[in-house]
Amino acid sequence: MLATVASVTLIGVDGRPIAVEAHVSNGLPGFSVVGLPDAACREARDRVRAAMLSSGLRWPQRRMIVNLAPSGVRKGGAGLDLPIAVAILAADGQLPPGCLDGMAFLGELGLDGSVRRVAGVLALVDALAPTAVVVPASVASEAALIGRHRICPASTLRGVVAALRGDEGWPLWPQAPPPAVGLAEPDLADVRGQALGRLAVEVSAAGSHHLLLVGPPGAGKTMLARRLPGLLPPLDTETALEVTRIHSAAGIPLPPETLIRRPPFRAPHHSSSTVSLIGGGTVLMRPGEVSCATHGVLFLDELGEFSSDVLDTLRQPLEEGRVLVCRARAAVTFPARFLMVAAMNPCPCGEGTGPSDCRCSDAARARYATRVSSPLLDRFDLRVTVNRPEVQALLGAADPGGPNESTAAVAHRVAVARAISHQRGMAANASIPAERLDDLAPLDRAGRRLLESRLREGRLSARGLHRVRRVARTLADLDERTGPVEADDVYAALGLRADPLAREAVPS
Numbered sequence: 037m038l039a040t041v042a043s044v045t046l047i048g049v050d051g052r053p054i055a056v057e058a059h060v061s062n063g064l065p066g067f068s069v070v071g072l073p074d075a076a077c078r079e080a081r082d083r084v085r086a087a088m089l090s091s092g093l094r095w096p097q098r099r100m101i102v103n104l105a106p107s108g109v110r111k112g113g114a115g116l117d118l119p120i121a122v123a124i125l126a127a128d129g130q131l132p133p134g135c136l137d138g139m140a141f142l143g144e145l146g147l148d149g150s151v152r153r154v155a156g157v158l159a160l161v162d163a164l165a166p167t168a169v170v171v172p173a174s175v176a177s178e179a180a181l182i183g184r185h186r187i188c189p190a191s192t193l194r195g196v197v198a199a200l201r202g203d204e205g206w207p208l209w210p211q212a213p214p215p216a217v218g219l220a221e222p223d224l225a226d227v228r229g230q231a232l233g234r235l236a237v238e239v240s241a242a243g244s245h246h247l248l249l250v251g252p253p254g255a256g257k258t259m260l261a262r263r264l265p266g267l268l269p270p271l272d273t274e275t276a277l278e279v280t281r282i283h284s285a286a287g288i289p290l291p292p293e294t295l296i297r298r299p300p301f302r303a304p305h306h307s308s309s310t311v312s313l314i315g316g317g318t319v320l321m322r323p324g325e326v327s328c329a330t331h332g333v334l335f336l337d338e339l340g341e342f343s344s345d346v347l348d349t350l351r352q353p354l355e356e357g358r359v360l361v362c363r364a365r366a367a368v369t370f371p372a373r374f375l376m377v378a379a380m381n382p383c384p385c386g387e388g389t390g391p392s393d394c395r396c397s398d399a400a401r402a403r404y405a406t407r408v409s410s411p412l413l414d415r416f417d418l419r420v421t422v423n424r425p426e427v428q429a430l431l432g433a434a435d436p437g438g439p440n441e442s443t444a445a446v447a448h449r450v451a452v453a454r455a456i457s458h459q460r461g462m463a464a465n466a467s468i469p470a471e472r473l474d475d476l477a478p479l480d481r482a483g484r485r486l487l488e489s490r491l492r493e494g495r496l497s498a499r500g501l502h503r504v505r506r507v508a509r510t511l512a513d514l515d516e517r518t519g520p521v522e523a524d525d526v527y528a529a530l531g532l533r534a535d536p537l538a539r540e541a542v543p544s
């Protein structure tokens with residue numbers, strides 16, 4: 037007898053519908069799975085058999101072939117265990133005819149017959165036509181976020197069979213976990229002093245300008261970076277869905293019963309491998325940190341400690357907003373559009389912002405400055421030095437509108453500046469094409485003269501010129517001045533693009 041069960045497999049962060057066909061016939065007992073299964077999927081045979089026996093179901097002593105169609109699509113992971121088990125039971129006549137109509141199944145089976153969670157449920161369910169979908173109970177609320185399907189939570193294979201036979205109803209929805217507490221984003225009001233650093237994160241948020249913070253340990257670089265996502269606008273439904281699917285596919289715990297609505301903040305360690313940063317893997321192709329940071333912030337602390345090979349792999353996502361991951365038999369494209377924020381010490385001893393404090397030799401400093409390649413350094417529109425705050429600033433009282441402005445106040449200016457940029461048809465000022473700068477970010481006469489003199493002195497390169505003009509546009513937008521960019525904006529933008537590593541003969 038033949039039975040067909042609808043299911044879905046994950047490719048990158050997208051689901052692909054799969055038909056699981058089971059054929060059971062008389063003949064030499066045996067069981068094979070065909071149709072491009074990967075190793076985990078081939079092992080389904082052992083898990084399905086054990087789960088069925090543990091659940092008190094009969095394992096057919098017959099000839100069984102399971103085909104996963106379409107055969108050209110590679111099927112990964114263990115999420116097809118449950119549909120394979122259901123297809124075999126139906127083909128063996130252990131389920132009433134017609135009970136699988138309009139239903140789809142996904143889930144991994146434990147040897148004890150439990151139905152276990154699979155990664156990427158949001159993307160998996162999204163790829164299915166509106167049907168009833170049986171999903172692992174632990175991810176039922178995630179599956180329900182799509183809102184087009186009837187979600188049937190399943191915790192055991194025995195329960196699934198009982199519900200399909202009409203002996204029992206589908207299990208009740210699991211109790212929602214209590215809402216997470218204490219996950220509020222840190223507030224900019226906690227940052228004392230740091231006028232330049234605060235301006236830098238505000239400009240970075242307003243124009244999506246990549247930001248490099250250089251300073252000694254304890255200067256508050258990480259503190260500033262962690263406050264950047266709070267300045268970004270909340271995600272709209274489309275981007276929230278995209279971010280949630282990526283995090284779901286990466287197996288990152290999701291907020292209970294809701295999409296991710298805030299821009300993510302990802303901070304991979306400097307010992308991270310290429311796979312964890314870019315994505316990939318042997319069993320399942322998983323998105324990496326650059327994808328998980330999509331529509332949010334990728335924070336690279338201690339930038340100089342990352343291996344240059346790992347940093348090189350950032351080139352494609354920075355240029356294209358996506359990353360292509362190739363493995364032996366598959367190539368998958370993941371979205372990777374993030375705001376890059378990095379932090380590093382000015383020199384090996386960490387104290388090198390003032391020459392008197394630094395204990396490093398000139399040679400050591402020069403070597404350190406080459407840790408980060410010029411092309412990568414050039415990506416940062418904003419490069420600022422942050423020093424340890426003065427005692428006065430640490431003790432200073434909060435002053436609204438002054439140095440201790442809150443995240444809410446700054447986020448409001450950011451939202452206004454972004455709205456001005458959108459009116460020009462730009463997602464953000466950092467992406468204004470060079471050939472449109474004269475049109476979208478024209479300079480007033482004094483501003484033009486200032487840039488001309490910097491270029492003539494060799495203190496600004498052609499590419500640096502474009503970046504300075506984009507930042508100057510953002511500064512004017514933050515001030516709600518939509519006319520030509522003024523000399524003050526240009527001057528401030530130049531101040532936000534210093535070369536804090538003091539590399540010689542590298543005009544910024």
Ligand SMILES: [Zn+2]
Pocket residue numbers: 383384385386387388394395396
């Ligand atoms: Zn030093």
